[in-house]
């Protein structure tokens with residue numbers, strides 16, 4: 001049976017893979033399995049309204065009562081599903097992907113994305129032609145509900161509101177023309193901040209800096225932070241579940257550094273606990289956890305795996321190197337708004353600047369690469385790779401991760417969404433890093449060529 005779901009829901013190009021007919025049958029299949037009370041939300045893409053209406057039609061055709069939540073960040077919908085005790089949710093979003101893409105995320109009643117087993121049941125029903133439709137008298141109904149207020153209240157309940165308000169932080173927010181524009185400025189104001197925004201009009205073409213925050217496209221945010229003499233800047237991805245921080249000097253810090261700061265603060269206050277993170281994250285996380293007497297549970301790459309691991313093992317904090325932080329006491333999913341509030345909470349309690357706090361973390365050099373590899377060869381290449389590599393310690397949680405004696409590491413893994421292999425590497429010096437990456441890149445390319453030839 002072909003698969004519809006990738007590592008992060010269903011993604012595709014609009015009106016090519018992702019047509020209204022497709023979304024309608026997929027949503028009907030999901031609604032049939034999830035239950036009666038279903039939330040539907042959408043991001044600000046040009047096609048999201050069309051696809052959300054298809055999702056609603058599909059859900060109504062199988063008798064669901066739809067709570068139409070309109071435009072909102074993904075974590076806001078997830079919070080609402082759990083908080084209101086609904087049976088599930090459907091979010092129309094392609095997160096940080098380019099504007100021609102869109103996607104469908106299926107959320108269970110616990111507010112977390114559906115695990116693989118549920119996706120398989122939805123796929124099976126979809127490929128059988130969809131669920132039976134209800135007779136006319138049992139078709140579902142729709143009501144509107146805007147959960148942004150309860151979502152912001154939920155975040156505020158997890159931080160020291162008075163301490164943060166007293167500091168009167170000056171903050172610059174960059175939602176990147178995405179739906180975080182609906183929540184982040186309001187949240188920052190309620191935290192007593194003086195708020196400046198950039199790219200804060202929702203626009204599905206993402207004309208500002210694109211929908212994915214990257215160090216190279218946050219120049220305007222950096223300059224604005226410096227120009228208004230702000231304490232920090234925050235950039236969100238297209239659906240508001242990830243946040244990237246800029247310090248008061250205008251320097252962009254990648255997500256594993258902000259995660260390490262949150263982990264340091266959390267473990268200091270909850271000694272001995274574990275934190276969950278994918279094998280692609282910096283070893284800085286493990287160092288910080290060990291120092292605080294805590295531990296790290298390494299997972300496969302993908303936010304759903306981190307969330308589900310947290311739930312299964314009772315872990316309260318998770319994070320990804322891309323700026324996704326999962327704060328269990330609020331909800332065990334990535335949440336850009338919660339992440340912003342956690343960082344402000346740390347700044348308020350510490351009374352130091354963001355650059356000072358981040359400057360105390362260990363520093364390593366990192367490199368990432370993408371190597372093209374046809375999907376059908378990925379598995380064979382991976383098997384060959386496992387036989388050919390040598391290292392001090394080899395982990396196979398996801399792809400192959402090699403640890404060397406000097407503490408450097410390299411992870412080589414097939415992408416779950418694209419016909420490529422991804423390489424992630426970290427070392428103490430540039431020269432060591434580059435040597436390690438070049439050597440393994442050559443080996444990988446060689447194995448791909450061999451697989452193509454055989």
Ligand code: MG
Nearest residue numbers: 095237239241
């Ligand atoms: Mg996202």
